[in-house]
Amino acid sequence: MTKITLSLFLMLFSCVVFAQEKDNYSITFSSDNLEAAVLKIEAETNYKFYFQEEWMSAYDHLSLKQEFKDQPIEAILSYVFSDTNLNFLILNSDVILSKNILIHTDFPGLVSRNSQETEVNVNNAPLFYKEFETDENEIVQSNTTKKQEKEALKFIGKENKNVAQNKFFTITGMVSSSKTKEGIPNVYLRTENTKYSAVSNINGYYSLRLPVGYNKLLVSSVGFNTIEQEIVMYSNGEVNFSLLESVTELGEVVVSTHRNEIIKETAVGVTTVDVEGVKEIPMVLGERDIVKVALTMPGIKSAGEGAQGFNVRGGKADQNLTLLDNALVYNPFHMFGFFTAINPYTISTVDIYKASIPSEYGGRLSSVMNIKTKEGNYDKFEGEAGIGPVTGNVKMSTPLFNKNASLMVGARATYSGWILKMLDDKDLKNSDASFYDGIVKYSHKINENNIVSATGYYSKDKFNISADSLYEYSNRVASIHWKHVINSKNNFNLQLSNSEYKFGINYRNNPGTNSDFGFKINETQLKLKFNYYLNKKHKLFYGISSKLYNLNPGYLHPSDIETSIESVDLEQKKGLESGLFLQDEFTVNEKLTVNGGLRFSLFNAMGPATQYFYEDGLPKSNSTVTGSEVYDDNEFYKTYSGLEYRLSSRYALKEDLALKFSFDTNYQYIHMLTTNTTQSPTDTWTLSDLNIKPQASQQVSLGIFKTLEDDMYEVSIEGYYKKMKNVLDYRVGAEMFLNETIEQEIVPAEGKAYGVEFLLKKNLGKFNGWLSYTYSRAFLRTTSQFDDEIINNNQYYPANFDKPHDVSLIVNYKLTKRYSFSGNFVYQTGRPITYPIGTYQFDGNQYTAYTDRNKFRIPDYYRLDLGINIEGNHKIQKLAHSFWNISVYNVLGRNNPYSIYFVNEDNKVKAYKTSIFAIPVPTITYNFKF
Numbered sequence: 001m002t003k004i005t006l007s008l009f010l011m012l013f014s015c016v017v018f019a020q021e022k023d024n025y026s027i028t029f030s031s032d033n034l035e036a037a038v039l040k041i042e043a044e045t046n047y048k049f050y051f052q053e054e055w056m057s058a059y060d061h062l063s064l065k066q067e068f069k070d071q072p073i074e075a076i077l078s079y080v081f082s083d084t085n086l087n088f089l090i091l092n093s094d095v096i097l098s099k100n101i102l103i104h105t106d107f108p109g110l111v112s113r114n115s116q117e118t119e120v121n122v123n124n125a126p127l128f129y130k131e132f133e134t135d136e137n138e139i140v141q142s143n144t145t146k147k148q149e150k151e152a153l154k155f156i157g158k159e160n161k162n163v164a165q166n167k168f169f170t171i172t173g174m175v176s177s178s179k180t181k182e183g184i185p186n187v188y189l190r191t192e193n194t195k196y197s198a199v200s201n202i203n204g205y206y207s208l209r210l211p212v213g214y215n216k217l218l219v220s221s222v223g224f225n226t227i228e229q230e231i232v233m234y235s236n237g238e239v240n241f242s243l244l245e246s247v248t249e250l251g252e253v254v255v256s257t258h259r260n261e262i263i264k265e266t267a268v269g270v271t272t273v274d275v276e277g278v279k280e281i282p283m284v285l286g287e288r289d290i291v292k293v294a295l296t297m298p299g300i301k302s303a304g305e306g307a308q309g310f311n312v313r314g315g316k317a318d319q320n321l322t323l324l325d326n327a328l329v330y331n332p333f334h335m336f337g338f339f340t341a342i343n344p345y346t347i348s349t350v351d352i353y354k355a356s357i358p359s360e361y362g363g364r365l366s367s368v369m370n371i372k373t374k375e376g377n378y379d380k381f382e383g384e385a386g387i388g389p390v391t392g393n394v395k396m397s398t399p400l401f402n403k404n405a406s407l408m409v410g411a412r413a414t415y416s417g418w419i420l421k422m423l424d425d426k427d428l429k430n431s432d433a434s435f436y437d438g439i440v441k442y443s444h445k446i447n448e449n450n451i452v453s454a455t456g457y458y459s460k461d462k463f464n465i466s467a468d469s470l471y472e473y474s475n476r477v478a479s480i481h482w483k484h485v486i487n488s489k490n491n492f493n494l495q496l497s498n499s500e501y502k503f504g505i506n507y508r509n510n511p512g513t514n515s516d517f518g519f520k521i522n523e524t525q526l527k528l529k530f531n532y533y534l535n536k537k538h539k540l541f542y543g544i545s546s547k548l549y550n551l552n553p554g555y556l557h558p559s560d561i562e563t564s565i566e567s568v569d570l571e572q573k574k575g576l577e578s579g580l581f582l583q584d585e586f587t588v589n590e591k592l593t594v595n596g597g598l599r600f601s602l603f604n605a606m607g608p609a610t611q612y613f614y615e616d617g618l619p620k621s622n623s624t625v626t627g628s629e630v631y632d633d634n635e636f637y638k639t640y641s642g643l644e645y646r647l648s649s650r651y652a653l654k655e656d657l658a659l660k661f662s663f664d665t666n667y668q669y670i671h672m673l674t675t676n677t678t679q680s681p682t683d684t685w686t687l688s689d690l691n692i693k694p695q696a697s698q699q700v701s702l703g704i705f706k707t708l709e710d711d712m713y714e715v716s717i718e719g720y721y722k723k724m725k726n727v728l729d730y731r732v733g734a735e736m737f738l739n740e741t742i743e744q745e746i747v748p749a750e751g752k753a754y755g756v757e758f759l760l761k762k763n764l765g766k767f768n769g770w771l772s773y774t775y776s777r778a779f780l781r782t783t784s785q786f787d788d789e790i791i792n793n794n795q796y797y798p799a800n801f802d803k804p805h806d807v808s809l810i811v812n813y814k815l816t817k818r819y820s821f822s823g824n825f826v827y828q829t830g831r832p833i834t835y836p837i838g839t840y841q842f843d844g845n846q847y848t849a850y851t852d853r854n855k856f857r858i859p860d861y862y863r864l865d866l867g868i869n870i871e872g873n874h875k876i877q878k879l880a881h882s883f884w885n886i887s888v889y890n891v892l893g894r895n896n897p898y899s900i901y902f903v904n905e906d907n908k909v910k911a912y913k914t915s916i917f918a919i920p921v922p923t924i925t926y927n928f929k930f
Helices: 008-012 034-044 053-057 073-080 277-281 290-294
Strands: 024-032 048-050 064-072 086-091 093-097 138-141 147-150 154-156 168-177 186-189 197-198 205-213 211-222 227-232 241-243 270-273 322-326 346-353 369-372 382-387 391-400 407-414 430-447 450-464 469-485 490-507 517-532 538-559 573-587 590-604 607-614 625-631 635-653 656-666 670-675 684-685 695-708 713-730 746-762 769-780 805-814 821-829 836-842 843-850 860-869 881-889 897-905 907-917 921-929
Touching: 024 034, 024 073, 034 048, 034 053, 064 073, 073 086, 168 227, 186 205, 186 538, 197 205, 205 211, 205 227, 227 241, 270 290, 290 346, 290 369, 517 684, 538 684, 573 684, 607 635, 713 769
Parallel strands: 048 093, 147 227, 154 227, 168 241, 322 369
Antiparallel strands: 024 064, 086 093, 138 147, 168 205, 186 197, 186 211, 211 227, 270 346, 346 369, 382 391, 382 921, 391 407, 407 430, 430 450, 450 469, 469 490, 490 517, 517 538, 538 573, 573 590, 590 635, 607 625, 635 656, 656 695, 670 684, 695 713, 713 746, 746 769, 769 805, 805 821, 821 860, 836 843, 860 881, 881 921, 897 907
16 A cells, blocks of 8 residues: 655656556445455456555445446446545556545646635636645734634535536534533624625524635634634535634723624513623622522512512412523522522523523423523633622532533532521521532533533522421432534434422420421423524424423321321322423514424323312312222323413514514413412422313513614513413412312412513613513402302402512612622512401301402512622732622611511401511622632
């Protein structure tokens, strides 16, 4: 075997070309790779091959299986090299191989990339091997500090003399960050003359048509070095790019990567939380909190200060799906709802869908909060930590396995007991509370087409409001995610997750009543999602998901042998929720984009279970039970299903003005059981069964969006109307504790909600922030004909979280590069409440008379917070970069009511108000990165 050199090429070309042999040959290939096939031809013919040895090793995977009988050598060679990028030239008894290009014997003209005197058009002419020399990774310095990288010349396919000179081919691929290995959206790819261009999509994939022959391509994006790539196109092919982050020292420049984003995106009712900006907003006890920031946005609110859960567009707290790296977190709050249960230092992005919910998500009526954690650093060890008056946080990451993998670890704990002693509420003042949470994320880029990541999360809270009871609750989450790129247009994501939430109450009062009470829910989900980029007009995703619920509704166990309490274990509940989904983002033209989706959801209630049957036309009670049936383990005894529609569209009236519309339908098969005004950590859940139907909703939204002064300002107005059915409400005096027949306490209700949301946001400049205002109403009503199931005469009444007016003002002023001031003001209408209005005697017993449900309201809520932010100096060579936040929560000392309760004293009903923070609360927090 002989290596061919450039001089041999020239010598052979200068030779006289003799007539080639016309003999035919019989050769059989049986699972031969390329090198074996070439050796077989040399052994069985009189032909000698010339090539570079490394060309053969690239095709060790080939398996050639073909039998030739009396065939010319050209036919045999055409088959052997058909699936390679090698061409061949037969000169007498010699076969000369060339990579990508054709060897021409008629000398059409030499083409040089570096010469200004080319004889032919480089985009159309055949190319001569000698002229294409390049230095790999050559760095070209531009007139700014941003670097431009020059990559080695790439050949796509192999030259074919039968291809027309004006033909176009398509290259596709992915543009990713060399640091995080994730796709980069909105990357601009163009030829040097800007005649041909493309932009990468949200996942970093692109598709670009280029003419046959030589092209110079520039790949650029804000915040990354530009790549200069020379490409010779001979066929369709794939080229992936990896961009380095750029470090540019400039004057006072603000770079925005979201130019006109609210105009371009199709979705309406989507809120994105600026995770980095959260640190500058003064929060209770100095703790960064993404949910508290989300509550300052239109359409998202809580029932009150210190309340767990949040309400979106008139929906209950259990109608929100909170996801952490695709796994559900049932209770994403710490310490009575004061803090979010996820370490803010580990969060990358937070998107909240109030409408236009993607069809891949199901199982909730009102919203999806999609929280993505940060990738670990693939290049170096780094970390971030913070110390505040209540909590301490830390996050670290490090590269692994030659920078092909990364590990991120975050942890947070509280030392908050002292702060509770300052509160007004006597119960809280004498209580104790602590919590901690931890998160681990491992990411591994196996190759260009396969990325695997795994996330583990655990949080635990302990608190006691009275000395004899200890409350505990915990979240456990695990997920694994495999992303596989099939080709430039197709990829899929396979996700497996498990979530568990449980709480317990350890009651220790006296040996006769000591007991343990608890609840647990566990779910496991498998989801397969395909992304298919059909063309510039259609982007599809589709897939299937299935989720298995295992639910322990409650137990009560005696804790010592002297306890007289009997052990109680409610019957386990199981259910299987599945979904098929399809969505298409259709770009009709530059002005109109339509995003349509379908989701078919299916729920199967499963045994083991005991289900009761009741008389038709009568309220459910022990006296109307007609029988029961026991179902075996994993037996399907009730099936619900429904087709959910997801439609949104955007019409650009102008470049900076867009009108958007959406229509959503949703089903929910799991229900939270609570009679509290707000969500509580001790709330339990139940599944739909024979007697509890799934909740359902329909929502229509319409909005107009405008940007001003080159994207410096954003203005939006959105309106919505939502209808709900089978929402759970409860009879007066409902007994929820360890109730085997919970359906007897439930009153199905209809719901309606409507509102208008306004947002004015200033993105750029020393002075920035936003003003949001929401006018919204949320109502429920019963439709029963039985007195004990009728609430407010079957008329609509305000839901517990109905707050018509909600105003938030967030402002930041950057005095210098290191010093800034921030503040936020919040005003909300007081939530509804039911007042007792007197007492009455009946059969010798005294009873309390109440008004209609939620007829009155507690006083309105308002609060002002102020803060000062101090950054350390901006020297690059430092051990750590610091950030101080000094803030005062509730500057005005407003005694905002947390709750109002009533007592009967001297035959008079008296009302008392409790507050959480009735005085200004100053805090200092120190954060640093290393």
